[in-house]
Amino acid sequence: MRKLALISLVLLAVLGMPQEWVSRSFGPISWQQPSDWQETPPLAFNSTGVFKGMGDGQTLNQGVGVFFIYDTGVEVALVYGLSQDASLVDQGETEWKGFKGRYYKFEGNDLSFNVQTFPLGMRDLAFWSFVVGEPADEDLKTLEKILSSIDLNDRFRFSRWSSQDGTLEIYQNGNHIEGTFGEKTLEGIVIENSIFGWWKKSDSTGNMGPSQFWDGAFNGKFVEGKLQLLFSNLEDPFHSLEGTTVTFENVSGKFESSAAEEVFVTESLLCRSVYENAPFATDTAFTLFDERIVMWSTTKPFENSHIFKWEWYDPDGNLRENVYYIVATTIETGYDYYDSVWGWMTTDRFREDAFGDWKVVVYADGKKLDESSFTLVREPKMKTIETETFKLNVPAYTYYQLSEGIHYFIFDIADLIFAEAHYETEPLNGEVYRTSNYEVNFVETSMPDYQTGQNFTYWVFQFPEKNGQYLYMSFYAPEEDFKRLEGLFEKILNSVELK
Incomplete structure (x- = not known):
């Protein structure tokens, strides 16, 4: 059958019949x-x-x-x-x-x-x-x-613009733009006939903007077929900028203006991580054991790209950090719309002056949307989890689950930081470790995550034998997080009581 099909195609070509196009x-x-x-x-x-x-x-x-x-x-x-x-x-x-x-x-x-x-x-x-x-x-x-x-399709456009300083190339997807201008790379958004975003030199690692990737901000306007861009070394494209203005003439392609789309927040929560677009381990008090503090906001559905900013104010009212993020257009992500956004601040640079009451404010395209407050404390609030055979204390935000005889205590779902407890009949051949209540066997080792290759450190503890079984307890965290969490893990371990 396949040979016959090939022969038919050859005969069609020889006879000069037109090829069908689809x-x-x-x-x-x-x-x-x-x-x-x-x-x-x-x-x-x-x-x-x-x-x-x-x-x-x-x-x-x-x-x-x-x-x-x-x-x-x-x-x-x-x-x-x-x-x-x-x-x-x-x-x-x-x-x-x-x-x-x-x-x-x-x-x-x-x-x-x-x-x-x-x-x-x-x-x-x-x-x-x-x-x-x-x-x-x-x-x-x-x-x-x-x-x-x-x-x-109509969402995607290419255009070229010329100036005395060189050529600007713009790729536009809806109201999201990317471009190049000489040695500069650009990314931003279009709101009506105005444009806002960040620029970066090709040989630079950046130090500001989203992910500290950019070298400065820009903004500009499309007026009567011309484009004026102001390039600044400042960080916020929605503030009054001082810098260099370049005027561009259109060479080819077409720019599409974009109607303004307002973003409305319906609820904001503070949490430790986000899983499947939902906040995990919500709280109003955090400690240095937490890798990050996240402000998660649910919104009315929106479709365009927007520039979000989170401002973090310390207990003295000082602006400690700005966090920026550009939400990509929905056609690039496969989502029909967005209904939540989140930004976070890490705790690795905190010192003694960080303890106390904080405030965080979220903006979209330079307009304030919402604010929340939280307290940074020295020790986490604990809760007691009790089973038929043991009890222990864990941070109050910990997610607890029993699955096929294994007790899971999840501290951070984004980084897979958790503890687990189960029973075995075989003793552990390890070092001796003393808790507040018991002398236990202990092994420390590491293993790579099979998906990411990231190395995890884990502790395994074997408690004294009872009725022919040993309670095993393990703590897991990425290598870079484990040292930060050692004190918390030891606090949990010292709280274990066998029944």
């Missing part, structure tokens, strides 16, 4: 391609994969045509992992919307390869597609025809 789409792009081209995988971007045959036992054979388009510096590692009998043949350079790119042909038997593309952005764009069989020169023209049919 529409395809992926994410924000759509294009046209021959109906007999392999559909899986389709032309795509922002994906990684190992591509072989269309089904079990099949391979891609001689002459698989592939097309890539990219900007400066992105060609590296686009294709790798070629099978032993395969080769990559450069077919020449082409261009799409001002982006230079190349297209290639794969040759070889039992062909398999990896394709690495990059997130869709101004300087990192890649498209690919291929045809199974024996591509002739006509197939290379087909690839170019596919390229000419590519279109972006």
